[in-house]
Amino acid sequence: MGYCDFFKKTKKVYCLLFGLLLISAIPYYYSGSGLDEAEAIDLYLNHNFPSRVRYDLSYEPVFSNLTFDSPLTFNEDAASNRIIVGQRDGKIFWFDKEESVIQKNTLLDLSDEVGVVWDGGFLGLALHPEFGSQGKNYFYVYYTTEDANGEDYPDYHSGQWCTNDQYWGNYLILSRYDLNPETFEVDKSSEQVLLKRRMYGTTHRGGGLLFGADGFLYLSTGDQSAWVKAQDISNNVDGGVLRIDVDKDTLRSHPAIRKMPSHAGFQDEISGNDYWIPNDNPFLSPDGKNFEEYYSLGHRNPHRMTMDRETGVLYVGEIGGALHEEINVIEKGKNYGWPVYEGLVKNTSCVPQLLDSMPHTRPLTTFPRSEANSVIGGFVYRGNQIPDLYGKYICADYGIGEEIWSVNIENGNFTQLGNFASTDIISFGEDSEGEIYLLKQGISNLYKITSVNNPYNTIPDSLSKTGAFKDLETLEPTEGLIPYDLVESFWSDGAIKKRWMAVPNDGDYNSVNEKIVYSENDLWKFPVGSVLIKHFELPIDHNDPTKRKRLETRFSVKGEDNQFYFLTYKWNESQTDAVLLTEGLEESILVQKSDGSSDFQIWSYPDIGDCISCHNTVSDGTLGPRTRFLNKDYTYDKTGRTANQLVTFSHLGIIDQNIEDIDVPTLLTSKSIKDSTATIEEKARSYLDLNCAYCHRPGTGNRGEFDLRLTNNLIQTGILNAAPVESLGLPDEKILEPGNSGSSILYHRVQTTNKSLQMPPIGKNKIDEEAVRLLETWIQQLQDPCPKSIVMERYENVEGTSIADLKNHPGFPDIPSDTLSLYEFDIPVDSGDDYGVRVRGLLRAPETGTYRFWISGDNGVELILGTGPDASGAERIAYHDDWSRYREWGRYATQRSLPVELEAGGLYYMEALMNEGNGGDHLTVGWRRPSDGDGEGPSEVLHCAYFAELPSVAVTGVSVSPSLANLTVGSSLSLSASVAPSDATDPGVSWSSSDEGVATVGPDGLVTGVSVGVATVTATTSDGGHTASAEVTVEESQIRVSGILISPDRYELVEGESLQMITTLTPTNPTNDKVIWSSSDSLVVNVDSLGTATALLPGQAVVTATTDDGGYTSSSEIIVADSIKPVSGIYLDPDTAQLIMGNTLQVLATITPNNATNDKVHWSSSDSLVASVDTLGLVTAHSPGNVNITGTSDDGGYTYSSLISVYEVVTTNTNKSISTSKKKDTNILNPVNDEFKIFPNPASDFITIVIPENTKECVLGIYDESNRLVIRQIGSNNEFKIDVSGLSKGVYIIVLSDLENNTLCGKFLKE
Secondary structure, three states, X not given: OOOOOOOOOEOOEOOOOOOOOOOOOOOOXXXXXXXXXXXXXXXXXHHOOOOOOOOOEEEEEEOOOOOXXXXXXXXXXOOOOEEEEEXXXXXXXXXXXXXXXXXXXXXXXXXXXXXXXXXXXXXXXXXXXXXXXXXXOEEEEEEEEOOOOOOOOOOOOOOOEOOOOOEEEEEEEEEEEEEOOOOOOEOHHHOEEEEEEEEEOOOOOEEEEEEOOOOOEEEEEOOOOEHHHHHOOOOOOOOEEEEEXXXXXXXXXXXXXXXXXXXXOOOOOEOOOOOEEEOOOOOOOOOOOOOOOEEEEOOOOEXXXXXXXXXXXEEEEEOOOOOEEEEEXXXXXXXXXXXXXXXXXXXXXXXXXXXXXXXXXXXOXXXXXXXXXXXXXXXXXXXXXXXXXXXXXXXXXXOOXXXXXXXXXOOOOEEEEEEOOOOOEEEEEEOOOOOEEEEEOOEEOEEEEEEEOOOXXXXXXXXXXXXXXXXXXXXXXXXXXXXXXXXXXXXXXXXXXXXXXXXXXXXXXXXXXXXXXXXXXXXXXXXXXXXXXXXXXEXXXXXXXXXXXXXXXXXXXXXXXXXXXXXXXXXXXXOOOEEEOOOOEEEEEEEEOOOOOEEEEXXXXXXXXXXXXXXXXXXXXXXXXXXXXXXXXXXXXXXXXXEEHHHHHHHHOOXXXXXXXXXXXXXXXXOOOOOOOOOHHHHHHHHHHHHHOOOOOOOOOOOOOOOOOOOOOHHHHOOEOOOOOOOXXXXXXXXXXXXXXXXXXXHHHHOOOOOOOOOOOOOOOXXXXXXXXXXXXXXXXXXXXXXXXXXEEEXXXXXXXXXXXXXXXXXXXXXXXXXXXXXXXXXXXXXXXXXXXXXXXXXXXXXXXXXXXXXXXXXXXXXXEOOOOOOOOOEEEEEEOOOOOOOOOXXXXXXXXXOEEEOOOXXXXXXXXXXXXXXXXXXXXXXXXXXXXXXXXXXXXXXXXXXXXXXXXXXXXXXXXXXXXXXXXXXXXXXXXXXXOOOOOOOOEEEEEOOOOOEEEOOOOEEEEXXXXXXXXXXXXXXXXXXXXXXXXXXXXXXOOOEEEEEOOEEEEEOOOEEEOEEEEEOOOOOOOOEEEEEOOOOOEEEOOOOEEEEOOOEEEEEEEEEOOOOOEEEEEEEEEOOOOOOOEEEEEOOEEEEEOOOEEEOEEEEEOOOOOOOOEEEEEOOOOOEXXXXXXXXEEOOOEEEEEEEEEOOOOOEEEEEEEEEEEOOOOOOOOOOOOOOOOOOOOOOOOOOOEEEOOOEOOEEEEEOOOOOOOEEEEEEOOOOOEEEEEEEOOOEEEEEOOOOOOEEEEEEEEOOOOOEEEEEEEEO
């Protein structure tokens, strides 16, 4: 079959170009319509169905006067009754929580900082839990920034794999801002960046941000397209839930030890800034080997994270890969498995095991790929308006289906509540009452979940009540139902199907509302009120095909909202009627096999979500009614005539297109898998179009971003040799590799019923064996459709970003680093930095006339077009010097060429150049042909079907590298031959040795030493016999070093100490065992030639051992501390003191010398009943008496004691009269001077009372003016120091007496 790639119709002559199915001869009946006249039928099958179905979950727009553009965050400040909404573009608004509110106010506009990149933007916002309290008026934000050029780039999905370091200059930022709780004004300059990380790849950002019940801030981070990061907590903080203390509470947390950039990352990255690590975080690392922020790990893309307000439990909606979506309950220290586990499926191709062999924590529930596209995590409902949902986790699906589910938080069972007809839920919100809000993509209102109801109350509960059939036994349809059939039915586990359609009309399809909007190659648009019916019967006896079991009858009803809703009726066991199903289920059906045995076949009845997944909005709710599927004859029971269905529809007026029998052969038509007149390619492409393209086409949001519609040629589908988005673990796997079904994922997905792998993903329990054989045969016989039609040559290490820089590269154009054949003038994107490319081919003009060309790339690009097949005379027709986005055609006027005149069939040399500096990189060329007319951009990207195979290029020379080589006996090395020019048609060479007794050479240039000597190894080109040689010297064999290990790998020294480093070489007996030693900082650690490391100054240095043979290295980290300075003494202050019972006193210890290495002090009390002391020297007085408080140095055991006197303050009244007389017993008091001194007097805080020496034990009492005892103390010293700060202002009497009641008295004034 010849390849061509465009339609051309002149009168009734047609041509289907490359990859489109050629129409085989079809024996059409030229008999006109199969039906004579229309039959009237009213809307919704004569109003037996409602005009619209609201599913179980009801939701309504709220705050209807306000709209938002893709809101992702929703917070309420209950104290002020205000709602805060953050948009993806970085604009944050607040408004009063009143339904009639008409104004939203800007809280903060970060749109200049936020980059609306793929899977990014403004992602998280959290108010401090004590917002409204002094010192706590903060809110926290998490977002992606613009790229290095200040653009919202990357804006496309570039893929994901085990390791991915694509970087465009973007960052992920966690910041704090001050917010006035009264005015809601934000000082933008108050931003404090807590975390700043480079943004890698194009997806998996995480973005959940909230304060937990413990008051700590939680942040969910994704793997950033590099799966391995989710099991690495030492080099990044990706793929986890982080937990930090933004209050820096000294009792609960500590400063971060491992930080960016000092321990990991780049100099422009920040972590550990203005937050601390909770002391009970699960991955603490005192030695700083890993980041302590992690609370859990093993996360892929935890987009939304929320907290159950009643229990404090955290939930994450985890967006999965090819297999499952997950809902995870976040627990401290758990590993959720990615990338080793997705759901419960294990795959060790990227990471062999979980970090430190941790156990896998299973998800609460998983949604298989057939059930969900991208789960959007929601909330556990704790509101009051919908009691039936209380305690259920509410989440949703973004993409096809738009399902909303409730999940049982005890067992993970989930129930579909309904579908979000407004489409594209991207987040949820929760207010202070626990009510839940829905946030959608695009400009829209906010929505609030309001109730749960039964959607089936207005729908007929049995098939007999639908009015679809006059007779259920014969399935005779009611008037107005028109039967139809497809060229080939969708694969449905071998079931037989019948179909009818009801297009409402009054007996004549003569108005717009009574007609289907016809399209030759795209969708048919049905009018409101149309009903499509599909009936399923399963053959249950392989020996008798007439024995069938009626399974189900499905209805698609187009409602007043222009959306189809879907219903399924399951037939009863007696096969007399069918009942309405309200949820999906599976049934085992007994089938008699041809050998007489029997087996059960599983049949899956769809739920509403299953129906919507396939009948998506891109398909406008229909799958079968397409021109190419309906272009066949049908025998109508009503007339007995056989006629073409399209002609019949046109005759009746059902479609708004006039089609006659003569037009039928000109229409693109699908081919049945059983059509013996069709080619293998026609049947295979038709099968994929019918069974796969309703999802695999633009606009569906499907992960497989290719287009399997039959309207594309095979190249335009994008599946040829394309890398899969998600791996199946096949060797060298591609979506479709011509000639190799074993490596073609497309084939493997069709030939399995593994629910996580199969295609189609829904309703399939049995493999379509005939289709599997067809696809395998087709793939195996496929050949490269256009080899070497478009060639890309890549040049590494090109400086600058201009085309001039590329042309000045020494390898340009004849010595590229690599050469690759392309299917389109579109190079692989984001494949490196500092390189250039040349893409070239011979364009064969398909028609005569005026063409326009466009070029897009990053950085500088230019497009050259010749006047013929030769490069000579080619001129630049389009260019730009700076960068453009991927396939951005209108950034610069020079990207579009002036009109170019080409002749049909003419060959024209075309060349495109691109020079990439850093960041994103791409190059694409598109065009508009004369028949496409003029436009602002190209009609398509140029692909290889428009290009002739490049002409044969003769070899002009060859070079061998290296030209001189040394090896030992028994060892080998590879020589490489470079043929010039690089695009030579035959680049083959043969190898020979001048002396095979010295060295032999293989066909691939591998040279092996045989004996000592010199040999010349020569490469000879197959084309032209050009030669080049290398001189090879073979020496005696040596035992070469293959590795080195240094011991210890980490050590701590003090100043002046030395350490002998030890190395172990592999093997242990090399010929050359010399090791060269070096230190990263010889001022800190010096290492001599023998490996003795000496600590010189405090600090850190890395000592490295390098083998002389091979240059292998191993390193050891040496930490140098100050030399030890011993303690020589200790002193306490104060050395004496008096305390009132219940008071405290801080005793301070001074260690000498003041720079002692160990300044730790141990504290003790001689009588803890009188006074106790804590570990910091804080003394607490308990009861009257004297006590020694002792400090003991940890180093040396030096001690010092302070004498503490404790007395009590008496507050009770006493009736005792105080005598002011004193007895003459001078043996008790001072025999010389019986007076005592009181100072200061007046006093405010302390008074000191001095009595003569030799005074025996006595009792001191202080009385107020009412003779009430207020202070009492016992002592034997000649000096009392009394704390009177607690006394009221006034005059007080001091009485000093012995045990025999001899007394002295005095007074003082308390100020």
